[in-house]
Amino acid sequence: MLAETICSAVAAAGLGLAAVTAYRxxxxxxxxxxxxxxxxxxxxxxxxxxxxxxxVFKPTVWAGFGVLGLAWVLFVVTRAVERRRSGGExxxxxxxAKAGRGKxxxxxxxxxxxxxxxxGRPAAAPAASTxxxxxxxxxxxxxxxxxxxxxxxxx
Numbered sequence: 001m002l003a004e005t006i007c008s009a010v011a012a013a014g015l016g017l018a019a020v021t022a023y024r025x026x027x028x029x030x031x032x033x034x035x036x037x038x039x040x041x042x043x044x045x046x047x048x049x050x051x052x053x054x055x056v057f058k059p060t061v062w063a064g065f066g067v068l069g070l071a072w073v074l075f076v077v078t079r080a081v082e083r084r085r086s087g088g089e090x091x092x093x094x095x096x097a098k099a100g101r102g103k104x105x106x107x108x109x110x111x112x113x114x115x116x117x118x119x120g121r122p123a124a125a126p127a128a129s130t131x132x133x134x135x136x137x138x139x140x141x142x143x144x145x146x147x148x149x150x151x152x153x154x155x
Contacts (some may be wrong), residue, residue: 011041028078036075042067087129 014037022030043049103104 004044007040007049011037011039013045014038014040019142023134028081031074032078035071038067038071038074042071 018030018033018037021033042064045060045067047061047064075139
């Protein structure tokens with residue numbers, strides 16, 4: 001009897017905390033808090049708290065399973081919203097990737113795999129047109145290539 005009262009009080013306090021959190025416009029955290037608060041109430045209603053008495057087919061038992069199901073759905077929904085907001089990654093994984101400890105998503109610049117100068121021209125074309133050897137390119141061309149790379153990266 002005392003266990004049911006304590007669990008019900010914990011559930012009521014948790015739902016009150018969820019209401020305050022929702023009032024502060026933090027709906028995702030409020031939904032998660034409500035889910036946590038409903039778990040003790042669901043356990044009381046299913047009879048898990050008083051396991052010695054046994055689970056019998058009562059409407060309150062099925063109501064408890066319904067409350068547990070609701071809590072599970074709330075957990076799943078809040079997790080899906082978090083994934084949608086973070087672009088498919090969980091916040092823990094996104095933070096690790098940004099710090100360089102993750103699976104490498106944030107370790108490479110977005111355009112690093114693409115060529116720096118676009119289509120470009122063949123490498124032998126400047127040497128053939130000036131009549132010089134392939135190894136001795138004019139310094140102006142080297143600096144123009146570097147300028148193009150720096151402009152591409154906004155430097």
